[in-house]
Amino acid sequence: MAYPTLRDWLFSVKTFAAAMLALYIGLAFELPRPYWAMATVYIVSNPFVGATRSKALYRALGTALGAAAAVLLVPPFVESPYLFSVIVALWTGTLLYLAVSDRTARSYVFMLAAYTMPIIALPSVMNPAGVFDLAISRTEEITLGIVCASIVGSSLFPSRLAPTIIERTDAWFRDAAFYATETLSGRIAGSAISGARQRLASTINGLELLLSQLAYDHTRPDVLARAHELRGRMQLLLPIMSSLADPLIALYNSGRQSWPEGLEALLADVIKWFNEPLPAVSEGYHPDASADALRERIAAMRPPAAALASWDGALLSNALWxxxxxxxxxxxxxxxxxxxxxxxxxxxxxxxxxxxGGTQRFYDRGIMLFATVSAGLAVVLACSLWISSGWNDGASAVTLAAVACCFFAALDEPAPMVFRFFLATGISVLVAGVYLFAVLPHVHDFPMLVILFAAPFILVGTLIPRPQFNMATVLVAVNTATFISIQDAYDANFLTFMNANLAGLAGLLYAYLWTRVTRPFGAELAASRLLRSSWADVALTASTLPIEDPRNLAARMLDRLMQLIPRLAATDDHRHPSIESFRDLRIGFNALDLRRLTGKLGGEAPAAIAHVLDGVRTYYESCVNRRKREPVPESLMRSIDAAVARVISQGLANAAAPTATSPTSARQLRDALHALIGLRLSLFPATLTSPTPPEPETAA
Structure with missing residues (x-):
């Protein structure tokens, strides 16, 4: 393991200073639970100012919303405990559903509200008259921690989020250059390129949350808009490069002796350009002359209309496009x-x-609903066990069970993370016990308390910025601060301490067992549902049903693919689901292009294209209905070849009589040909090695 960097130490010291400031102010103002202010600092602190500010704002809003719900719901339902447990579960499940429906930093509002309400409401059932005071004090303590974390993080050596986003995009550029090099060299499978494909998708997915926090980093609106545009272009590169792979592989397999002059040199120069470093910041900005030169060479190599009648000519035109x-x-x-x-x-x-221009995102509403209903049922059952047992400290078990179920509801397999939560909490109980009964009795002033807290909290804080340790170390810091329960006067009882903390551990163990039983499916179920949903959308693109906004449909399909790729393991197999899923997306995009072009084409081509689209729709509907990928019928290949022949014949006729058509219609015919060739290569990848040339005269 690498040692903490200077930036890690600086973040840890700043966070500890903010935590001690919050604890000192809480003690000075005699807040009921000043340790909550200290714990809140560790919850909201982030190495970057923008992330800390956004999390702080949304935590304040979520806490206020959850506290208000507790104040409103406890008095009327406290006399009906089982009904009250259902009310708490409905609130938690509903707000949790809103949280998992938002992939930006704003989701923190709903997440906090989901579990803050039971944290305040459940302990109040023993004293419903005090629920308002409890809600107010908790809001004050959390707000204090938020203010301290924000002020210290912003004023002492603030670290901006923008450089980290640039670092991640730089890593994406390196992976994209490797991916392009492999693809343009004719290699589309293998563990290395599959790993690069997954890293590219994971980086794009991770940027969505970071960009939602960038607005709180004093970033200018125009730079923020450019960052969102960059992510959109990054998202497009994978499927477009995948669309280029099939015709290139087909050309490679047809033999280099049949390549047109200059194609190999063009590919080499494109690879070289992809691997060129970006200009340094100190260099002046200038247009990319290499890209302009490559476009000119591509245009010069475009085959004439007569050459499109041959398979190699159609492939070359498609590849150059x-x-x-x-x-x-x-x-x-x-x-x-x-x-x-x-x-x-x-x-x-x-x-x-x-x-x-599409903005729609894909959400698996079924999985989301199941996850949130599961969390709600966990709360109902935990409340029932607490009520029937009469355990006074059982509220702690229910609240921690609710927190655990909410934290990890969005994961495909939450049980392992809940178990880590349980282990981290167990460590916190041990550390808190040592401090509470062996260390704190000898502490007589606040400076001595700070000195004794410094070593363990600063050491733990250095691990918080690391993703692999973030969850565990934050939980250890937060729970230790909470379990020690610092007050203005020392008052510790071993039995009270053990009873309350064993209740919390019991709640987490219950949450682990519950998630293990109710959600054992893992990423396999999520991936299979994503695949079936993508098939349904491909069938929609090829149908005659009206599409409200094709741009949003395309955006939804692309977003779903980015979610699917990280769930699929790297493999050497050309028929692996990640490669197949790219082909599904290309088929859908080509079908959308054909739907748009059909009404603009004349002659016999529209009827032939409609027959192809109907075959695509029928095939994908069959896959959806049978819940597995079926072999593509050979009749669909014949339909595509016939449509290709119709389009080529019409293009040749237009070329022979140039005055009878416009350049726009010639371009539309070429676009239709490219979409049909893309469909054929995607649906029948075996033809990459043994293509059957379309013959206009026989197909007619």
Whole structure:
């Protein structure tokens, strides 16, 4: 394990100083539980100012919302304990559902409200008249911790979030360059490229939360907008590069002797350009001349209309068209990255497509509902066990069970993380017990308390910035501060301490067993549901049903693919689900393109294309109904070949009589041909090695 860096030590010292400040003020103002202010500092603190501010604001709002709900609901329902437990479960489940429905930092509001209400309400059933005072004091203590964490984090050596986002995008650029190099060299499978594909998707997914916190980092609105545009372009590169892979592989397999002159050199130069470093910040901004030169070479190599009648000519046209899109997207990514780093410069997008502009995200509502209902039922059952047992400290068990179920509800398999929560809490109980009964009796002033707290809390704090230790170390710090329960006067009772903390451990053990029993499915179930949902959307793209906004449909399909890729293991298999899922997305996008083009094409091509789309729809509906990927019927290949022949024939006729058509219709015919070739290669990847050339005269 690497030793903590200077930045880790600095963050830990700042967090400890803020925690001690909050504890001191809480003791000075004689708050009922000043240790909650100390614990809150560790909950909201983050190495970056923007993340700390956003988390602090949303925690304050969530706490206020949960506290208000407790004040409103405890008095009317306290005399009906079983009904009250149902009310608490409904509140927790509903707010938790809202939390998992939001993938930005704003979800913290609903998460806090979901479990703050039972934390305040359940202990109040023994003294319902005091629920208002409890809610007010808890809000005050948490607000104090939030203010201290925000002030110290912002004033003492503040660390901005923007450089970290740039570091992550730089890592994405390195992975993307490797991915492009492998793809353009004809290698689309293998553990290395599968791992790169997963890292690319994971980086894109992680940026969504970070960008939602960037607005709190004093980032200018225009730079923030460029950062969102960069993430959108990063998201597009994977499927576009995947669209280029199939025609390139087919050209590779057809033999290099049939390649047109200059293609191999073009590919080598594109690879070289992808691996060029970005200009240094000190260098002046200038247009990317390499991209312009590559586009000119691509345009010069585009085959004429007559050459499209051959399979190699159609493949080459498709590959060059996709390659231009790849060049456009990569240049957009490079330009946006330079502008964000320098915080200056204008941007004109090179990649433009009618599908751009969608904002819809994909949510598996079934899994989300199941997870939140499971959490609600856990609260109901835990309350019932508490009520029937008559255990005075049972409220602690129920509240910690609710917290654990809420924390990890969005995970595919929450049980292992709940068990880590249990272990971290057990460690906190031991540490708190040592301090409470062996150390604190010898402490007579606050400076001595700070000295005795410094070593363990600062050491633990150095691990908080590391993702692999973040959850465990935050829990140890927060729970230790809570279990010690610092007051203005020393008052410790061993039996009270053990009874209350054993209740909390029992609640976490119960939460672990509950999640293990009710949610044993793991990522396999989530991946299979994502696959079936993607098949249903592909069927929709090929159907005649109206689509309210094709751009939102395309955005939803792309977002779902980014969620699916990290759930699929790396493999050497060309038929692995991650590669198949890219093909599904390409089929859907090509079908959307054909739907849009069909009404603009004349002659016999629209009927042939409609027949292809109907075959695509029927096939994917069969996959959805049978809940597995079925073999693609050979009849669909024949339909695609026939449609290709119709489009080629119409293109040849237009080329022979140039005055009878417009350049726009010629471009539309070429776009339709590219979409049909993309469908054929995606649906029948075996034809990459043994293509059957479409013959216009026989198909007609």
């Amino acid at each position: 996709r390659m231009k899109q790849v060049v456009d997207v990569w240049q957009d990514c490079r330009s946006l990255r330079i502008i964000i780093t320098r915080e200056e410069g204008s941007w004109r997008p090179h990649f433009r497509h009618w599908r751009l």
